[in-house]
Amino acid sequence: MANGSRQAAWEFFGAELKRRRENAGITQVELGSRVFVSGGYIGQFEQAIRKPQLDVAQRIDESLQTDGIFERMWRQLIKEQRYADYFAHAAELERLATKICDWEPSVIPGLLQTPGYTRALVVATHPFATDEFIEERVTARGERSEILKDATRPEYWAIVHETVLRMPVGGPQVTAEALEHVASLARRRKVVLQVLPFSAGAPANNGSLRLMEFDDAPPTAYTETSFSGSLLDDPAVVKRASRAYDLIRGAALSPDASLTLIESAAEDLRRCTSTT
Structure with missing residues (x-):
């Protein structure tokens, strides 16, 4: 689709x-209280700004006595989505966030990737995939990065481990281009970027971590491994995730020093390309 x-x-x-809500004679606030979300959320569902999770769609069916129509629509739409099930809701929230903080220990964050870098990652994880499948994934990730070009873009912080600068994903040239792109975004103040150097030792969080803040909703955290991800909204858990991010940020190089290291790593990779 x-x-x-x-x-x-x-x-x-x-x-x-x-x-159906209006036919039932209830307000957004009333429906929200029945399905355990705010009235504002119901308004965003109705405007197609925010997508409900499955359990919310099911509770809407129960409250409005709609014989499962919203669950069926939800399942059909999610079935056609371009992201893994565990990431789909996080991708939707990404568009609504006022602030995003990413920590990536092994790859360039998705919002900062170039097409060539993304393509290399997709091929590495799907070695038997068709060209159509690969390009669909590349396009989907590229479309996500459009939020950084928007005038109302979120405040975006990213921290990467030095490993990210040294691993030639797709070969030295592809990674050099990707790092140069990242450096360009940092220089144009689209992102505040830091690098956690090898000398910092073990990071406070070993997997990828994303924190998102919103104007009208509590902050959330998203964690991911190779085959699964979790969207966390429990305040105590989000607080722990925020503390881990702060510890990583405190151990990372300054933005200026990080930019220098990124550009140096890109030059090193370019030299590898020119000598082969």
């Missing part, structure tokens, strides 16, 4: 939700 038709389908979901 193309991105435009997918959005149109979510808009239909929202319009149908609004129609």
Whole structure:
């Protein structure tokens, strides 16, 4: 399903939700209290700004007595999504965040990747995939990065381990181009970027970590390993994740020193390319 038709389908979901809610004679706030979200969330569902999670869609069906229609629509739309199930909701929240803080110990964060770098990662994890599958993943990740070009883009912080600068994903030239792209974004103040050097020792968190803040909702944390991810909204857990991020940030190089190291690593990779 193309991105435009997918959005149109979510808009239909929202319009149908609004129609059935109003026919039942209840307000957004009342429906929200029944399904354990805020009235503002219901409004965002109806405007197709935010997508509900499955359990919320199921509770909407129960509250409005709609015989499972919202669950069925949800499952069909999610079935057609371009992201892994465990990341899909995090990708939706990404568009709504006012601040995003990423920590990546092994690869360049998705929002900062170049097409060539993304393609190399996809091929590494799906060695028997078709070209169509690979390009779909590359396009989807590239579309996510568009939020950094928006005038209302979120405040974006990223910390990467020095390993990211030294590992030639897709070969030295591909990684050099990717690092130069990252450096360019940092120089244009699209991102505040830091590097955790080898000399810092063990990081406070071994897997990737993302913190997201919003205008109208509590902050969330997202953690990911190679085959699964978890979106965390329990305040105590988010607080622990934020503390881990602060510890990593405190051990990382300054943004200026990090930029110098990134550009130096890119030059080293370019030299490897020129001597082969």
